Amino acid sequence: MQRRARNIAIIGGGTAGAASALFLSRAGHRVTLFERVDKPSAVGAGILLQPAGMRVLQALGLLDEILAHGARNDRLFGTNARGRTVLDVRYRDWDAQQFGLGLHRGTLFSVLWQAVLAAGIAVRVATAVTRLRQHGEIVELFSDDTPLGDFDGVVIADGARSSLRAALAIPQTVTPYPWGALWTIVPDDGVTTGTLRQWFRHAGQMLGLMSTGYAYQQKNQPLITLFWSLRADRLSHWRSEGLQAWKDEVLALAPIESVLAHINSPEQLTFAGYADVQMRHWHDGRVVCIGDCAHATSPQLGQGANLALVDAAVLAQCLAAQHDIPAAFESYSKRRRSHLRYYQAASKWLTPFFQSDSRLASGLRDALLGPICRAPVARYHMAKTLSGTKTGWLFGDLPHEK
């Protein structure tokens, strides 16, 4: 049956919003993408793109460009301060063909954004949507008191700090995590090629290094991202201690002098905080929430961008299968439930073992996780979890998104 094109607004031009705009405009809908930033640009740390996210980019025809910019990571490997293996997960234990892709977050943004512009999608930058009103079969959008138009359906993809989510008739909680991370991107001298490397001292110190590939269209200089775990309320203390004191702490944990040599000022390190966003479901009539706005997690499992990409693919499938927008958005919530609940629970459950002051949690982690990583069944499930394709603790597989 030929379906009528719908007039859809997407709020937010990040991973979730841009990918949705592409899928929905390719399906023939009239899409308007609202982005509050005047000149959206390539900012952010390195992210780990998982097989689940790569499948979606392949469906969008963007995977080759992404692969050309990324750095292959086959393994996640972590040791504690005594050199004992705490974490050892290899994608090949799930599927010999698969790997994670270290990618500059700005590269993912740029590739999606350029595809949106090339597709001729109506984009309204420098436009923060501040309010929406549903009545009858339309949703009106506003920026302060300025009307932005009437739409058949609205996709909210405005990120973890959404200003629109709270006004929806959906039970929800937003809980900031006490811990975040400092990050920086510097030239990659090949210190950890192929492995996302982590070092831990209890759960209070965590250092991560991930090869990150190239900045968008700058393939002359490979990059690496450094992450340093920090409690948000200790940020000013960290600043007052000075850069050298921090470098000394890092070097006591890991011999990465060549990486630190690229860091000459504390301003090179940016602090990122996280929040846990829980919503009972993600639809409210003709409005649906996707991406971090709908289900932000801590980054322990490296899934944020992947979940956002899968959201976009599934939302387009639901709109293709159901002409009625509220019914399509309701079916979206049903279809996304098991996948999102699994990764939200797993991220939340793992976080205190890697970012907390609890000696009990880090002691259990150090005693148990290394041996668990050596058991074949556990290796399979851990690698599959990392791949972003699990929908349940024991069983359940994400179908291939097309």
Ligand SMILES: Cc1cc2nc3c(=O)[nH]c(=O)nc-3n(C[C@H](O)[C@H](O)[C@H](O)COP(=O)(O)OP(=O)(O)OC[C@H]3O[C@@H](n4cnc5c(N)ncnc54)[C@H](O)[C@@H]3O)c2cc1C
């Ligand atoms: C330190 C750190 C490390 C991370 N590591 C990983 C990783 O390894 N792997 C991974 O997959 N993910 C990782 N993530 C998370 C990942 O970057 C996000 O989960 C992902 O980009 C989600 O995309 P999104 O589109 O939902 O939100 P965002 O990328 O936040 O995009 C939201 C967009 O909406 C716009 N906007 C906001 N409000 C409005 C408004 N009112 N009107 C119009 N526009 C608006 C914003 O300007 C922005 O462009 C990490 C995040 C951090 C902070």
